[in-house]
Amino acid sequence: MTESTPKSPGAADYAAVIACAVVPVAVIVWGMGSGNPYGYYVFLRVVVCFSAIVFAALGSGHKRDNLWFLFAAIGVLYNPFIPFHLARGTWLLFNAATIAAFIYGLFFWLAAVRKSRNAA
Numbered sequence: 001m002t003e004s005t006p007k008s009p010g011a012a013d014y015a016a017v018i019a020c021a022v023v024p025v026a027v028i029v030w031g032m033g034s035g036n037p038y039g040y041y042v043f044l045r046v047v048v049c050f051s052a053i054v055f056a057a058l059g060s061g062h063k064r065d066n067l068w069f070l071f072a073a074i075g076v077l078y079n080p081f082i083p084f085h086l087a088r089g090t091w092l093l094f095n096a097a098t099i100a101a102f103i104y105g106l107f108f109w110l111a112a113v114r115k116s117r118n119a120a
Contacts, residue, residue: 017058021106024051028095045080048098052078055105067108074098 024047030036031044052075056068077084077094086094 017054017109018106020051020054021102024048025099025102028099032092032095042080045078045083048078049075049080051102055102055109058105058109067105070101071105074101 027044027047031040052071056071056075058068078098
């Protein structure tokens with residue numbers, strides 16, 4: 001048997017990770033405005049929860065346990081199945097923190113890929 005080496009991320013991997021960071025940020029920013037119907041916030045929860053799960057999976061593959069834990073917590077907070085009902089001001093704080101987390105997660109993933117390529 002031969003050992004398989006992990007393949008380095010291709011263009012599709014980059015596109016998927018970037019989309020999983022940019023799309024929820026855009027959806028949250030739009031949702032921070034007023035006048036959106038309730039259905040939009042359900043959509044927001046689905047998008048953010050899915051993206052957080054993807055980032056939690058990415059973070060669990062690295063030695064940064066706190067990163068996967070952060071995105072797992074975001075996934076729980078934004079889950080559409082058992083929603084948390086919080087005041088608008090509280091959601092604005094969580095939304096701002098979530099935006100920062102996705103931006104941090106994107107840059108962390110890109111740095112980890114760059115580091116693994118330089119090590120190879």
